Amino acid sequence: MARRMGTQTAELTSKPRILGTYSIVGPKEGKGPLKSFFDEVLEDDTCGCKTFEAAETQMQLKAARQVLSSVNLKEKDISYMFSGDLINQLMPSCFMAREVNIPFLGLYGACSTFIEGISMASMCLEGGFGDNMLVVVSSHFSTAERQYRAPLEMGSQRSPASQWTVTGCGAVVLSSKGNKAPYVTHITIGKVKDYGITDPNEMGAAMSPAAVDTIKQHFEDTGRKPSDYDLIVSGDLGAIGKQITIDLLKEYGYDISSNYIDCGDEIFDDQVQATNSGGSGAGCCATVMSSMIYKGLVCGKYKRVLLIATGALLSAISSLQGESIPAIAHAIAIECGGE
Template sequence: MQGTISISFTENYKLILNIKVGVDMKTDGKKLGKQTVKLENPPKIISAYSIVGPKEGDGPLRECFDQILNDDTCGKDSFEKAESEMMFTAITEALSRAKLKETDIDYLFAGDLLNQIISSSFAAREFSIPFFGLYGACSTMSESLSLASIIMDAGCAKYVVAATSSHFSSAERQFRFPLEYGSQRCGTCQWTVTGSGAMVLGHEGNFPEVTYITTGKVKDYGQKDPNNMGAAMVPAAVDTLVSHFKDTGRKPSDYDIIATGDLGKVGKELADKLIQEYGYDIRANHMDCGEAIFNGQLQKTDAGGSGCGCSAVVFTGYLYKKLMRKEIKSVLLVSTGALMSPTSSLQGETIPGIAHAVAIEMK
């Protein structure tokens, strides 16, 4: 049935979204619909590594992470250098687990939150690997995994690394206030995760496969509060999820876990409610990495975690291991990002959002 649905959603922000429904699924080779790619030669995630800071190591997922830092400076003289060191460590250890050398790797896809993605670039200079530097805000883990998988599926590489990182202290003073300022936090605020995750992709072995990629569109529905990024990212997350289900013909129940990146507690509740307006119910298997990584009340992290490292370490530390143990068979990872900058916020700009979905399945 062809038609147009108009949805008004005004809780915490005004949202008016028009979508066409009932459009026949269009298939053109690997391309499904307008946003999704079905990988014909699905790459396998042959190793993964997660490293987190002390606060993340005190959270509910403490047993899942591969390395927990006692010192979030990593022995460096700045938090920015510490973040780059975390990424270097995550990539090095992921290569070691895959029993590969840096010379075996065809490409490195990586990104972070800092200006000119210096954490990734400075980590990449320590390796002799062709490098693609990426910025998708907190969606960067799914972005790097998406592009790494596409280049593998195209037959352009034998091994590829996808990585990302964030650090509370480096991001806090870039996007918000000096650390010494001691600003008051609100209930919708999220705590940038200190952590880095890296994955090595190959073609051989019994490992989880990347099967579908749904690339998100930038969505902006007028949210201006930089202290409520969960609400700003919800429209992009829902749009990407709906597009994925429409393009592939799949249902939420086809996945054991649908893991959004870092909507946090506030954003997760909004997403669960909004997507029902499109005829999908994800409440039974929806987890949010930002909500899961901290105990909000005990750790005083308000609405939960955020940052590039959030979905990176929750996937590499928690979800990947569940796939490897065959406790679950399928994950839809939907990392979400708020595409803001300190300059745009000070100029009164709204906050655009983006979300990319990657289907990962253990055959």
């Protein structure tokens, strides 16, 4: 039975297991520093479809089927599927869900959706509401950019602080079984924070306060400290947001600089790929965490990892209306071994 810790954290005593993962990325991501970790690199980011939105649906569908196959499960074995993306009304996720025979819960947490999905799936397993859960999350550069910013055909100049939406999809299967698989031990659900950033190109600055608040609360709730983790990973703050997070946490007495990385800062080589502040998008942390991080846990490189995914909760409408950008961050602790 889960145990409440502090104000925002739950300790999961049943140890929900991450049985397997599958990651798909686009051609640009497949040329980045993490290319050897991804399960599949697309040669064509349209996936043979007429629209980029349809391509994102196909990414999700393939990732879902491949991860199920990798752990020898069928659609009928999955109790609930949690899926999300960045497009209006979760179009890619909903259209993917119509192709599979699995009870579906659509999620929107912007770029935090992957950890939100794992959190909810883990809670369902902890509560005994099923034996196996599926989480599938994606984003696509060509769908998100034209929804939130400008038509691609305009060729608009990118701000130095801007981030490049990742074309990619990550899928994971969580289960109440699987003794040797990495398991979720703690979940810290974040609060929405808004520090008045209005520029949609300043995602790192908009989201870092939410990341700081959740990380700080996780340490306070659990009594843990940065050195208790082999690795602390944020979702997609990029180079600018990453540094802001380090600096702000130091003001609260937490120095994470020695064991902290950010998925958005890792997935691209800005000097070569001209991605400015790094990667972003729901697929950013979904692909990095279901590839490099998960494989590091499985092979024993990491024993305990803290994963924090941040999301900028703006919309195409809110930015045009001059609204500031609310942000959210959720965290999960994953361990391997030590049983």
